[in-house]
Amino acid sequence: MNDTTDLHNLRNLKGDHMNTDNLLDEIRETNLAYLMLAQHMIRKDRTQALYRLGINSEVADIINGLTPGQLLKVAAANLMMCRFRFDDKMVWELITSHGSDVQAKRTHAGILMSGNLAEVI
Numbered sequence: 001m002n003d004t005t006d007l008h009n010l011r012n013l014k015g016d017h018m019n020t021d022n023l024l025d026e027i028r029e030t031n032l033a034y035l036m037l038a039q040h041m042i043r044k045d046r047t048q049a050l051y052r053l054g055i056n057s058e059v060a061d062i063i064n065g066l067t068p069g070q071l072l073k074v075a076a077a078n079l080m081m082c083r084f085r086f087d088d089k090m091v092w093e094l095i096t097s098h099g100s101d102v103q104a105k106r107t108h109a110g111i112l113m114s115g116n117l118a119e120v121i
Helices: 003-044 046-053 057-065 066-077 091-096 102-120
Strands: none
Touching: 003 046, 003 057, 003 066, 057 102
């Protein structure tokens, strides 16, 4: 290898590392925002929060009891704290559909997601 190739490879590695760092920062920020929103929702209307967040009562108790310091610590994880609630193609098609009866399709999607929540609880 020559010096030019080595320099190019080094720049690519540095760029990848910077992109990874930026991505991890964004994940931490998203985690913190999500946890703060979840805690607010739980404190405001617990029943609605369980439904909207797709969590069970035990998880709600844990999130509700977190101190600001604990929120920061949990948010610092490299993994997303939130996830897509539905992994069913039919639900995605219902909520992204256009055209006639959009509201009926979204209501149907809500019913399907409610059934998933009932399974968790």
